[in-house]
Amino acid sequence: MRTVAVQTGADERGGGMPAGGKPTVHSRRLGHALKSLRLAARLDQEHAAEAVACSAAKISRIESGAVSARVGDVRMLLDLYGVESAEERRRLETLARNSNKRGWWLDFEFQAPSMERLGDYLSLETDATYIRTWQPVFIPGLLQTPEYTRALTDANPEALAAGAADAIVAVRQERRRIFEKSGAWFAAVIWEPALTSPMPSSVAHRAQLAHLMEMAEQPRKTIQVLPHGEWAAARVSPAFVALSYANEAAPDVIVQDTMINSVILDGQEDMAGYMHAFDALRSAALTPAQSIAFIKKILNSIAGEKEET
Structure with a gap:
């Protein structure tokens, strides 16, 4: 297990420090x-250094993610390591190109502390080809409407400066746009209380449920509801997101949020345990078709409620 950390390092010929002068998720993934x-x-490392005409110390910094590798150096290293898969070579070359790429979220004028902590996760999420998530309390972030995100932000115990809520909602909606455009596969298991718990606005509640139903009917999107009574299944794990890359079904990374940062798990034992938990949750949950019908039933149950003024 590892938490998102910040490291620094100097560079010699070529390459360079990742954007912002610190390792990025791209440079760490490439180095690993x-x-x-x-x-x-x-x-x-001496063999690798000889192949790209640099020092072993630089190879060490590339492998730690402290220094970004140039695409040309990556190609030479892949030749040295005997990597023939065109798909694998494209994937790693793309990581090299993106190591110094400025994150889209940095273009938003207001940067709350929580948004800064989100940067590493957004890098991982943006590149993912398969996203799986278990959420027992909230609607998954990529499925949230602006009104739902606003309600969560307003209830956040962290003191936010003026304009923070607007920025957080804007970032969340940009995440949705990028995700929906990417064509990534997506599977979510949501515990019933996250859907039925009253929201400050019944209009926002209905709109969120309607959006879930719409997303559940989209290609490559699967949403399943875990009934409230499936308590044993619900306790197998706290909320998490599993991310896969390069069209691989097996996850490469598990991400869990804490109060102060995102914890990134990338060990094989971690992967196996969380995937076992996700499989158990999906088995205990309603089928996708049953889940859509269930969400519709919840929506209809609040359709006649009078909106507070």
């Missing part, structure tokens, strides 16, 4: 992949 390939090829 290159190190794994080098070890699989049974080569040491």
Whole structure:
């Protein structure tokens, strides 16, 4: 297990520091992949350094993510490591190109502390080809309407400066837009209380449920409701998001939120445990078709409520 951390490092010929002068998720993922390939090829850092005409110290910094690798260097390393898969080579070259890429969320004028902590996760989410999430308390972020996000923001115990709520809602909606445009596969299991708990506005509540139904009928989107009575299944894990890349079904990363940051898990034992939990949740949940009908039933139950003025 590891938490999102900040490191620094100097560069020599080529490459350069990742954007912002600190490791990015892209540079860390690239470095981890290159190190794994080098070890699989049974080569040491001196061999890699010789191939790209640099020092072993620079290879170490590339593998830690402290220095971003140039695309040309990545190609030479992949040749050295015997990587022939065109898809794998494209994936790693893309990571190299994106290591210095400015995150889209940094274009928003207001940067609340919570938004800064979100940056690493947004990098992971933006590149994912398959997203799975278990949410026992909230509607998953990628499925939230602006009104629902606003309600959560207004209830946030963290003191937010003027304009913070608007920025957070804007970032969340940009996440939705990027996600829906990406064509990534998505599967969510949501516990019933997250759907039935009253919201400050019944209009916003109905709109959120209607949006869930609409998303559940979209290609590559699966939403399942875990009934309230399935308590044993609901306690298998706190909320988490599993992210996969390069069209692989197996997750590469598990992300969980804490009060102060996002915890990123990338060990194989971590993956197995969380996927076992997700499979258990999906098995205990209503089928996708039953879930749509269930959400519709909840929506209809609040349709006649009078909106407070």
